[in-house]
Amino acid sequence: MGLTLNNDNTTNINNFEEYSEQFEYQNQHLYNLLFERNQDLIKSKKVGVASANLKKVFESTFKLSSKIGFHEMSLRDLSKDTGLSMGGLYSCLTKKEDIALMVLDIVELVSEKNNQAALEQSDELQSLEMAIRSYLYSSTILQPWFFFLYFETRSLSSENQIKSKKIELTTIATLEKIIQSGVDKGIFDVNSPYFVATTILIVLQDWYLKPWKNKEKNISLEQYSKHLFRMVKKLLRI
């Protein structure tokens, strides 16, 4: 199991490998979940077939759209890359936009879990560490999903654009709440909890938005995580 129990019964994450073992939103589980949560959008009714096709669709979508953008990627491109026919594509979609909708759904779900896990910790510094680790680790496993949502939010309807923005704002608010709580207790010393919170978030985002920067510099996930946590402690004067 990837989680260890603290004295106070809250859970903790030690490293990426352990986290990854218990992270449920990946591999076949992820696509089964997608199928369950979006049965209204999916014509095919057999879990096995549909989720196998969904897997192909998302992998190809991420590959193609990361280079040229979602809108520029045609369904013909997608058909070629997945090996599915146009009919095959439309067996697990009702329209192109569904792909983006499902990405929004998953990122929203995972982000909520991350925020909850952070808030469940017993003290503020642990909460911040949990927030940082869970966000970094989950966005590493689901890098293409997080990346896609960031750059393709504008492909969504304005209603869903708002949903997408809200994910970001809720995460910042969660971090800010934790920091403010630490300030109130006299653990942290900082002028603007909001500014620290938003800075943490964009550093977290930078990890999945610009992975090439860190690859070029040979910065590993654990190094990045430590850098960030050290920075946070400096900003909070710990």
Place this chain on the structure above:
Amino acid sequence: MGLTLNNDNTTNINNFEEYSEQFEYQNQHLYNLLFERNQDLIKSKKVGVASANLKKVFESTFKLSSKIGFHEMSLRDLSKDTGLSMGGLYSCLTKKEDIALMVLDIVELVSEKNNQAALEQSDELQSLEMAIRSYLYSSTILQPWFFFLYFETRSLSSENQIKSKKIELTTIATLEKIIQSGVDKGIFDVNSPYFVATTILIVLQDWYLKPWKNKEKNISLEQYSKHLFRMVKKLLRI
């Protein structure tokens, strides 16, 4: 004039208003410059006519593409919003992609100037302050341009995508160089100059990428600038 002279003959920026007064890449100057630098792409040969049309084209492009994306914005949309006919559009463009190319050109130009201005300062802390101010101020004046390039880099040819990435890497490298120099002199105390540099950059980017976040929180440009500079000093242990 917006620049004041220091004792050592380097220039300094005091506030946005002063900076804005002397910033040459705005209003009619900007579009005249665009015309001069892209005569090969522009059929129309009269400066006045062409730059007036370019102004309309860019203003409408930024308005439309910020909501739905550049690729989703059709030239018919653009024609309607600018009030120009299709023929009118093609009098100052040879193809749609030219718009994105010209944005790249301007952002590149301004970024280079910013980096130079930072490096010309006499001491490292002043260099960082100059980098932060010039980047924040110029990206405020040219917010749609910087925003567009960030989100539409993928609409460019792979050759130009590299150019766009390079702007970012060069700015990080400039900041890193300044910090490293300060570390060598014993002025700054920091483990990873690169990490601080990249953090500064993404905080700078966040200002023009997510202006709504700061509007909601009523954070002004000068407040943001001070927050960031204070953060930098904490990270450098000054």
Place this chain on the structure above:
DNA sequence: GTCTATATTCGGATAGAC
């Protein structure tokens, strides 16, 4: 359920009038 073939719309770009 999945395929091929096709209907239909819409995009970028152009030709030719004025």
Place this chain on the structure above:
DNA sequence: GTCTATCCGAATATAGAC
């Protein structure tokens, strides 16, 4: 130089065979 009308290719989505 700018407009209108039009071409042509490409995109999404569907219909109907197997």
